[in-house]
Amino acid sequence: MDAHAAQFALVGHDLAALGVSEMIEQAIAALPVDTIQEMPWLHASSMIQPPTNRWFSGLAFGSPSPVFPTPYSYIQTDQGFVFGLPHVTSSRHTISGPASADIDVNVGAYGYRIAAHDLASVTIEFQNEIGRVLGRAVLAEGVPYVSYTAEIAHDVTLSEAFSMEYESCATAHVEGSHYGLVTTGAFSARSIRLQAGQYVSLIAFPQFTGESPAQIEREVLRIARHATFPVLRTEVTAQVLSDEVVTSIRYVARENGPVAVVRLPHHEVREPLDNLGTYATVSGTAPLVSAKVLTWRTPRVEPRVHLDLTRVAEDRRATLAAAAVQDIGEVPRAPEDTYFGGKALFRDANLLDLATQLSVPGADAFGQGLEERFLEWFKAAADSHAPRTFFYDDVWSGVVGREASFGTDLFNDHHFHWGYFLHVAAVLGERNPQLLEQVRESVDALAFDIATPVPDTEFPMLRVFDVYKGHSWASGTAPFDEGNNQESSSEAVNAWNALGAWGKLTGRTWLYELSVWLLSLEACSARTYWTNFDQSDPVRTSYRHSVIPLVWGAKHDYATWFSGEQSAMLGMAVLPMAPVADYLGGDSDRIMQNLEEIVGFFGDYDQVFGDYLLMYRALAGTDAAEQAWHLAQDIPAERIDDGNSLTYVLAWIAEHLV
Known part of the structure; x- marks a missing residue:
């Protein structure tokens, strides 16, 4: 039997005619080829x-x-x-x-x-x-x-x-x-x-x-x-409309027969469906319906990589400018691994954007230095083993960084890591078109590694994204009794947000709409299963927390991979608070409930990820944002995450005070 190709359609775009496969070939050709991790025995x-x-x-x-x-x-x-x-x-x-x-x-x-x-x-x-x-x-x-x-x-x-x-x-x-x-x-x-x-x-x-x-x-x-x-295969269709995205999974069955499908909480449908019973799942109580095509609608989320300071009051702008002067005067960090290296660039790209909006002296020089640090990642020769290097792994069929932190050489967390680089590429490419031309194909390789929308290429289709679940999976090989997992839903959202900015900058409407679809689904699932899940659902009767930091195939867990700190439980679901992070808002009471468990009655933000928690607080309404503004000015410097800056913390909050 020949392996059937995954069927995916983005309504309104003929991806084959647009030459997407050729773009992917050009992207791979821009990188060295190597492999640094032996693959476990492959049953495929x-x-x-x-x-x-x-x-x-x-x-x-x-x-x-x-x-x-x-x-x-x-x-x-x-x-x-x-x-x-x-x-x-x-x-x-x-x-x-x-x-x-x-x-x-x-x-x-x-x-x-x-x-x-x-x-x-x-x-x-x-x-x-x-x-x-x-x-x-x-x-x-x-x-x-x-x-x-x-x-x-x-x-x-x-x-x-x-x-x-x-x-x-x-x-x-x-x-x-x-x-x-x-x-x-x-x-x-x-x-x-x-x-x-x-x-x-x-x-x-x-x-x-x-x-x-x-x-x-x-x-x-x-x-x-x-x-x-019997079901033989599935086909997926995505459609991006003005205020929502529409997702359809067609279950192709023998003799075109009927199919029974479990409808999960994020599968919001408007038309009545034939209910065949209910299941208790770790994602919530879910009905079984008769549906050859499972179609659901999700509110559209628009990609956004810039904060807007135009309506911020003058006194606050002065506070922001003073913070920016101090932040751009610090010695830039340049970690060699793809996660912390990407976060450092992300921090500086956001800082540059704000310093430019505020006309801070030294912004141009800071920007030139940032461009040089960013370009270093994409200048490697074919035989280079420099630490800040991307290459195409022709064994695993994907892009890897030479310093592969958190198991990216086993294809863990690629969307988390690449999202930071895509964000920076979009910000710097908009600022400097010549830089855009220097890195276009190489940055494309990062984009296609996680979001290839066509079959029969050197990358798997939509590598990390689970359409049915509406969110991504972080483990490359998933060697666990609980299935695959994802911790930082917010970093997944950041990846699709940055992909959208990259698609818009490079003038590819199809890539922009693909990212809008991915972004909208991931943001919806992030709220449905990580930060705003239904606490009244019977499957959660004994669960005593208002957030779920770590979602597995077989469990939803109050834990993180790297820290037992309570602040990390929420922090990992909101960082890096990119400009698109307003998707986390909309329910002020739930935001304050989520925060109260972490920071307590007295609002102690002097803890891990306290900077991001203050920014999250700003989504709970004007009064909460005003309090966050004042608290943020006193937050200890060591509580500012390495992907963040005091300028960005204050600017985020200030934008939500207008």
């Missing part, structure tokens, strides 16, 4: 690129880890797979739904590999002892059944006995969960004999709405009918 067809940063990446690299397509969990075994419905519980610090080992499915395999994947599904091939394909399983996000189709005749055995409780649907009850089985093969309790082309679909049933046995039977059979049309 040679026809596809290494699938990093996916919800299913745990299957692809090294020893397979559980994955969570929603609503069920899937564990790869040597002989087949284990299928189950996670039992979601909450505690003071965690909402958890670990992988369930309820049903062990043995297809007689000796190996497996990922044969194909697209933006919302993955196809897994199972091989016998001589490497011949036995059959294929398709896991599609949101679909509550996994379908396995035979390539050659063989038997499938199950760890649990299923009984033909209902016409055409066998069922089993395991540890309080209700499962179903439909097949075109020969079924007998614990085994199924499949001929070539025949399938078996295993269903994780939801909580039913019916109370009587007859009502439950009708609901079981309705869902079972959907599972008799």
Whole structure:
């Protein structure tokens, strides 16, 4: 079977005709080629690129880890797979739904590999002892059944006995969960004999709405009918309108049959949908609906990389100018790794923008120095091993920095890191068109590494973005029992915001609209799952915090990767407070609730990320912003993050006081 190409359409743009693939080739040609990290054993067809940063990446690299397509969990075994419905519980610090080992499915395999994947599904091939394909399983996000189709005749055995409780649907009850089985093969309790082309679909049933046995039977059979049309693949369409973006996932099923899909909290729909039951998921209580095409609308968020000081009062402008004079007089920092190096440039780009608006003496000289520091990252010769260097890794199919902090050589956090560089490129390129021409292709390589919108290139399509979940994943290989994860939703938002500014600067409407779509979805999910989640949802009954710092496939956790400081729990969800960060506002009470848990009744901002928390406070209304303005002027210098400056803190707050 040929690996099917991921299907993606950006309405209004023919990406092939626009020459996007050629732009990608030019971007790669602008970088040296190298690799610095050996890849773990890759369980994937040679026809596809290494699938990093996916919800299913745990299957692809090294020893397979559980994955969570929603609503069920899937564990790869040597002989087949284990299928189950996670039992979601909450505690003071965690909402958890670990992988369930309820049903062990043995297809007689000796190996497996990922044969194909697209933006919302993955196809897994199972091989016998001589490497011949036995059959294929398709896991599609949101679909509550996994379908396995035979390539050659063989038997499938199950760890649990299923009984033909209902016409055409066998069922089993395991540890309080209700499962179903439909097949075109020969079924007998614990085994199924499949001929070539025949399938078996295993269903994780939801909580039913019916109370009587007859009502439950009708609901079981309705869902079972959907599972008799196995999902083959998905196709995604994005549309950018004047005040919203529209996302559609089309689930392509056998014989164009119906599909059952779980609708998550951020999937806001206007038309009524056919409700088939509900699931408790770590993302919230979610209905199961009948929808061949899952379409939802999200408020549009516009990219923005400049603060606007034109309406700031003169006395405050004077305070800002004094802070800018001091900040640009400091010795510039130039870390060698891509994360802190990018943050240092980001800090100085924002500072330069403000110093220019305020006509601060020395701004031009500061800008020239910043341009030189920025260009150093893109001047490496083909054989260079200089620390501030980007190169194209032709093993992993992506861009890496020579000093690869936080595992970027394993493709962790690329959108976090590259977002800072894209922001700086947009600010400096607008200021100096000659610089833009010097770095265009190299910066494009960063952009396409995380946001390639076409198939069959040297980068995977939309590497880090999970369309169904509406947000990105940060781990490249996801070697965890909880699936993939993302901590700093706000740095993901920063990446798409900067991508939009880069697209606008380079005159590519398609890239701008692509970024608006990504930005709008990520911002919505950031609020829905990180900072403004529904505290009344039953799945969060025992959770005792108003923010969730770390979102996994199988849990939402009050923790960060690097710090136990309480201020980091919120700080990592708001930094770097780019000009686009107004998306975090809109609910003053929730902002103050989120802050109160961190800074207490007396408002103690003298702690890690206290600068960003003060900026976040400014979104809670005029009075809160006025207090933040005064508190910020007394914040200790050591509390200003290395990606921030006192000038920017004050300017952000001042902009929200007009």
